[in-house]
Amino acid sequence: xxxxxxxxxxxxxxxxxxxxxxxxxxxxxxxxxxxxxxxxxxxxxxxxxxxxxxxxxxxxxxxxxxxxxxxxxxxxxxxxxxxxxxxxxxxxxxxxxxxxxxxxxxxxxxxxxxxxxxxxxxxxxxxxxxxxxxxxxxxxxxxxxxxxxxxxxxxxxxxxxxxxxxxxxxxxxxxxxxxxxxxxxxxxxxxxxxxxxxxxxxxxxxxxxxxxxxxxxxxxxxxxxxxxxxxxxxxxxxxxxxxxxxxxxxxxxxxxxxxxxxxxxxxxxxxxxxxxxxxxxxxxxxxxxxxxxxxxxxxxxxxxxxxxxxxxxxxxxxxxxxxxxxxxxxxxxxxxxxxxxxxxxxxxxxxxxxxxxxxxxxxxxxxxxxxxxxxxxxxxxxxxxxxxxxxxxxxxxxxxxxxxxxxxxxxxxxxxxxxxxxxxxxxxxxxxxxxxxxxxxxxxxxxxxxxxxxxxxxxxxxxxxxxxxxxxxxxxxxxx
Numbered sequence: 001x002x003x004x005x006x007x008x009x010x011x012x013x014x015x016x017x018x019x020x021x022x023x024x025x026x027x028x029x030x031x032x033x034x035x036x037x038x039x040x041x042x043x044x045x046x047x048x049x050x051x052x053x054x055x056x057x058x059x060x061x062x063x064x065x066x067x068x069x070x071x072x073x074x075x076x077x078x079x080x081x082x083x084x085x086x087x088x089x090x091x092x093x094x095x096x097x098x099x100x101x102x103x104x105x106x107x108x109x110x111x112x113x114x115x116x117x118x119x120x121x122x123x124x125x126x127x128x129x130x131x132x133x134x135x136x137x138x139x140x141x142x143x144x145x146x147x148x149x150x151x152x153x154x155x156x157x158x159x160x161x162x163x164x165x166x167x168x169x170x171x172x173x174x175x176x177x178x179x180x181x182x183x184x185x186x187x188x189x190x191x192x193x194x195x196x197x198x199x200x201x202x203x204x205x206x207x208x209x210x211x212x213x214x215x216x217x218x219x220x221x222x223x224x225x226x227x228x229x230x231x232x233x234x235x236x237x238x239x240x241x242x243x244x245x246x247x248x249x250x251x252x253x254x255x256x257x258x259x260x261x262x263x264x265x266x267x268x269x270x271x272x273x274x275x276x277x278x279x280x281x282x283x284x285x286x287x288x289x290x291x292x293x294x295x296x297x298x299x300x301x302x303x304x305x306x307x308x309x310x311x312x313x314x315x316x317x318x319x320x321x322x323x324x325x326x327x328x329x330x331x332x333x334x335x336x337x338x339x340x341x342x343x344x345x346x347x348x349x350x351x352x353x354x355x356x357x358x359x360x361x362x363x364x365x366x367x368x369x370x371x372x373x374x375x376x377x378x379x380x381x382x383x384x385x386x387x388x389x390x391x392x393x394x395x396x397x398x399x400x401x402x403x404x405x406x407x408x409x410x411x412x413x414x415x416x417x418x419x420x421x422x423x424x425x426x427x428x429x430x431x432x433x434x435x436x437x438x439x440x441x442x443x444x445x446x447x448x449x450x451x452x453x454x455x456x457x458x459x460x461x462x463x464x465x466x467x468x469x470x471x472x473x474x475x476x477x478x479x480x
Contacts, residue, residue: 040233043182047194049235052135052165054228056186057106057119057142057156059127107185107228108132108156109237111264113164118264119227120242121147121154132158135192146267150275151211152242153260154227155267167229170236172215172256175199183219183241183252185228195220197250204253206243210338214253215239221252230254262343276344277370278352279310280317281409282334288475292441292463293322294358300324301334303354304472305409315365318356320465320473325353342370389454391430391478392423397446398435406433406469412445413437413467428478431468438465 106123110116117132124130130142140158147154179199187193197219205212217230221241230239239254266273282301290298300322306313323331326340327350344350344367353362395414396402402415413435419426436444439453440463464476 040180043194043196046182046231046233046235047184050167050229050231051184051192051194053110053167054135054184054192055108055110055117056133056191057108057123057227058131058133059104059106059124060129061102061104061126062128105186105189105224106226107224107241109167109229110164111169112166115158115160115164116145116268117142117156117158118240118260119154119156120240121149121152123227124154124156125149130156132156133191134160134162136162138162146271146273148263148267148273150273151255151259151263153240153255153263153267155264168236169257169261170232170234170238172238172258175202175215175232175238177201180233181217181219181238182231183217183221183225183228184231185221185225185241187220187222187224189224200251202256205335206253211259211342212335213256213259213339214243215256217252217254218250219252220250221254225252259339274346275342275370276346276348276350276367277310278312278317278341278365279307279368280312281305281307282323282337283472284333285322286474288463288477289473292465292475293320293355295322295355299330299332300355301331301337302473304467311365311368315352315363317352317354317363317365321354321356323352323354324360325351327351341367391425392420393425393430394418395436395447395450406435408435408467408469410435410437410467412443414444414447414450424478428476430464430466430476433469435467436464437467437473439463
């Protein structure tokens, strides 16, 4: 019996070894119709195919302030104390360098045989000298064709004396989470480094700007990779490696190539980027706001403000309109709208569909050029404080001074001046500084309107449509 058991164990061990050696492919589930290849056979052919189109970028820039050591001293923990400034001047005398050269590394990729190269704006920004090194080892000086700091993209050009390998651009919209990708670049100056991973997520917003729409990947991206290509298994560029999270391990972000294509075309033809502009301030919908506005789904971007003299005002757009489509393309949130409008041509007459009081309307808006500064001045009405009410809040009219203090562009409404922490209003989530715009769809312009609206309701649910500093529009429901 012992011999039989020993023989059984030996045979089982041999089966396991053979199983591992044979490289059996696992299936996604026991009922899967076809096998799922978990790891490609290798990335060698792909790396060889696209490697010649990836470049190393070295820059020099003149930096004021005496370099890292002196910049460290400049951040004085004792503040701007002249005694310490005198000490440093006496100690270093005239030896303190006022300017120095700072060198940095990055990556890029060739998009055509004329020598145009795409990289990140932060790689070449303020550079006094840009050198591009090809895989062959040859190095060329580069000039800046155009930059777009908003999307962190730049286009540079070299005059090469040898044939160049251009990399084809793919379709980042067709990417799927879990799909294999390869990042190529010069992390820490180590040229032609190839790393592989998958698309971990799409549409990531990491707070870098209004057009955040990053691809997240676990293909290793490190300092020096910036500007290099993210390649799919067909050898096409699907992203531009851009950002890492300092505290994260194995998390990197790339600009989707579909977002970059339009920017690159404008940089190539005009040297700069022009974006479309409607002239509205927008925000995302909450469930309460969607219900209050009569939106069947929590999709769209709510118009907080229509800026005077801008295209949206001329077309008849109003605050509280929910923008759900632009030229037939759906708008799920404010981020979608910003991206769609940015890609519209200046002078184009766009069809913008809105929900207004639960009904669809289509407005024709002539797109303008997005201005650099969109900040608007606030205005308001006369002040007239009122006593605290049954909700436990006290309101006052919105004045220009109050609007300015609240950093608000609202012109009408009442401001919650004070509230009882144990009252119904505080329990429902109201805060001091909230501007009440409507009560159950009744416009509130002043304290008189507020008192009249409150007196009409003897029971049931109140819905307060408010504007909150640093947040935007909200709907607060209170059982009266």
